[in-house]
Amino acid sequence: MINAEVIIVGGGVIGSSIAHYLAKNKVDVLVLEKNDIGSGASSRNGGGIRQSARDLREMPLAIHAVKNLWPYLSEELGVDVEYHQKGNLRLAKNNQHLKVLEKIVEHGQSVGLDLKMIDGDQVKELCPFVSHEVIGASYCATDGHGNPMTTTLGFYKRARELGARFITGESVKSLIIKKGKISGVKTLENIYEAPIVIVASGLESRSIANTAGIDLPMQKVMLEALITEDQSPMFSQMIGTAASDFYGHQTEHGSFVFGGMTGLEPFDSQEENAVTRNIAAPSICRAILGYFPFFENVKIIRTWSGFLDEMVDHVPVISKVEEVPGLILACGFSGHGYGISPAVGQLIAQMIVEGQPSISLEAFKYDRFKPRV
Amino acid sequence: MSKIIGRALKKDDFVEMPDDHIIICRCEEITKGEIRRAIYEGMYTMNEIKRYLRVGMGLCQGQTCNKLVKAIVAKELGLDMKDIEIPIPRSPARPIAMKAYADDGYMR
Numbered sequence: 025m026i027n028a029e030v031i032i033v034g035g036g037v038i039g040s041s042i043a044h045y046l047a048k049n050k051v052d053v054l055v056l057e058k059n060d061i062g063s064g065a066s067s068r069n070g071g072g073i074r075q076s077a078r079d080l081r082e083m084p085l086a087i088h089a090v091k092n093l094w095p096y097l098s099e100e101l102g103v104d105v106e107y108h109q110k111g112n113l114r115l116a117k118n119n120q121h122l123k124v125l126e127k128i129v130e131h132g133q134s135v136g137l138d139l140k141m142i143d144g145d146q147v148k149e150l151c152p153f154v155s156h157e158v159i160g161a162s163y164c165a166t167d168g169h170g171n172p173m174t175t176t177l178g179f180y181k182r183a184r185e186l187g188a189r190f191i192t193g194e195s196v197k198s199l200i201i202k203k204g205k206i207s208g209v210k211t212l213e214n215i216y217e218a219p220i221v222i223v224a225s226g227l228e229s230r231s232i233a234n235t236a237g238i239d240l241p242m243q244k245v246m247l248e249a250l251i252t253e254d255q256s257p258m259f260s261q262m263i264g265t266a267a268s269d270f271y272g273h274q275t276e277h278g279s280f281v282f283g284g285m286t287g288l289e290p291f292d293s294q295e296e297n298a299v300t301r302n303i304a305a306p307s308i309c310r311a312i313l314g315y316f317p318f319f320e321n322v323k324i325i326r327t328w329s330g331f332l333d334e335m336v337d338h339v340p341v342i343s344k345v346e347e348v349p350g351l352i353l354a355c356g357f358s359g360h361g362y363g364i365s366p367a368v369g370q371l372i373a374q375m376i377v378e379g380q381p382s383i384s385l386e387a388f389k390y391d392r393f394k395p396r397v
Numbered sequence: 398m399s400k401i402i403g404r405a406l407k408k409d410d411f412v413e414m415p416d417d418h419i420i421i422c423r424c425e426e427i428t429k430g431e432i433r434r435a436i437y438e439g440m441y442t443m444n445e446i447k448r449y450l451r452v453g454m455g456l457c458q459g460q461t462c463n464k465l466v467k468a469i470v471a472k473e474l475g476l477d478m479k480d481i482e483i484p485i486p487r488s489p490a491r492p493i494a495m496k497a498y499a500d501d502g503y504m505r
């Protein structure tokens with residue numbers, strides 16, 4: 025049996041970030057990961073670090089992360105997380121698209137975000153490669169992108185140097201509760217004990233929480249992505265569309281990472297594993313070419329997929345569980361957890377070390393889901 | 398199922414080797430020394446090394462260097478080659494132009 029002050033279940037970007045900020049505060053933390061570090065959504069995502077188009081509940085976390093954490097993260101971790109703050113363009117081709125964007129802009133401006141509508145010419149000035157069909161965009165100059173793989177492994181590496189312990193290949197089967205409080209976790213072969221357990225296991229958080237009698241309205245959605253061969257530097261913004269058919273950016277080594285939606289999610293796939301299907305990449309390619317004809321002859325070298333842990337209201341659960349003292353949930357990031365991962369780690373560490381996070385997490389409680397009637 | 402691996406820090410400092418300058422991943426120009434250091438820094442699986450350094454993420458997708466990287470991991474961590482998993486191969490097998498990929502019959 026192994027003991028720690030805090031056990032984290034899941035070595036994705038969220039679990040590794042929490043481990044980093046706890047270890048920095050000299051907390052004895054143990055991370056249990058069933059595969060290898062970052063093998064879930066954290067190594068499969070599009071790298072978008074945005075505040076724009078977020079639910080207002082998430083906005084304080086996103087703004088804090090962009091202002092105070094992302095700019096210094098590479099230095100703090102000693103690993104280049106390839107953070108670039110060169111803005112986010114969400115493109116429109118028709119009036120219906122413009123209407124969608126105007127709502128997003130109004131929404132963002134209401135909390136003071138530097139977000140505005142720009143016209144087709146202004147888009148072309150920022151990003152000369154867009155098609156002539158683009159008539160406008162929303163533009164958030166303080167959004168950006170990073171490298172999710174080096175971010176996740178960077179949190180892991182630094183946390184490990186600061187004394188956090190990690191064990192991979194350990195799949196947690198259930199939470200252990202003694203006298204009404206959390207006392208540890210059980211894996212196939214072992215028992216690990218700690219008075220605080222944080223469930224940051226992505227999709228599997230639901231079944232793990234279930235072992236303590238807690239359920240979450242979360243479902244699995246598979247999303248696909250692809251990467252091109254290297255190109256010389258073309259543009260540095262994060263790109264999205266009002267139609268939500270694709271998004272992407274150019275990475276530091278020159279490849280473009282693109283992801284997209286066929287519009288059939290989440291009903292088109294019940295896959296057990298993150299496979300790629302033959303309808304997704306072609307759909308993403310058609311979407312890209314509709315906005316960037318330039319890419320016609322650019323080659324794709326790799327495709328992959330990943331799962332979202334989608335909450336019914338598309339906002340995560342970052343919360344203590346009142347019925348089970350010692351149990352904390354950090355899951356359900358619903359497809360946009362990478363951008364706020366440093367803030368989530370820092371705030372949960374504050375919750376444990378100082379008793380109170382510096383930004384309220386009230387909006388992310390596990391018991392906010394109520395039936396309609 | 399993955400094997401259980403503890404990730405405790407190494408007690409000794411990283412030791413450089415005379416052949417650390419040899420290029421292992423030719424597509425991404427990554428040396429043996431960089432791979433050895435990544436392992437020292439805690440990247441214990443081929444997937445983690447790939448994500449950390451881009452080994453095997455270039456045009457050949459690791460078809461050339463996977464074996465070499467595997468041998469380095471085996472040596473550094475004292476493992477048997479057959480116990481080390483290589484990264485999952487990804488489609489397409491060869492690079493394909495975007496316009497060819499887009500043309501699957503469902504037209505815009």
Ligand SMILES: Cc1cc2nc3c(=O)[nH]c(=O)nc-3n(C[C@H](O)[C@H](O)[C@H](O)COP(=O)(O)OP(=O)(O)OC[C@H]3O[C@@H](n4cnc5c(N)ncnc54)[C@H](O)[C@@H]3O)c2cc1C
Nearest residue numbers: 034036038058064065066069070072196226330361362363
């Ligand atoms: C294609 C795609 C594109 C995306 N694009 C963006 C983007 O542009 N911007 C953005 O902000 N976000 C994006 N996201 C979302 C983002 O990737 C996730 O929100 C984020 O990675 C969540 O991190 P996590 O640590 O909670 O989850 P994960 O990375 O899934 O980590 C959970 C970990 O827990 C482990 N685990 C599960 N069960 C157990 C168990 N029983 N015992 C032990 N360990 C267990 C898993 O193996 C996994 O490593 C995207 C996601 C996908 C799939």
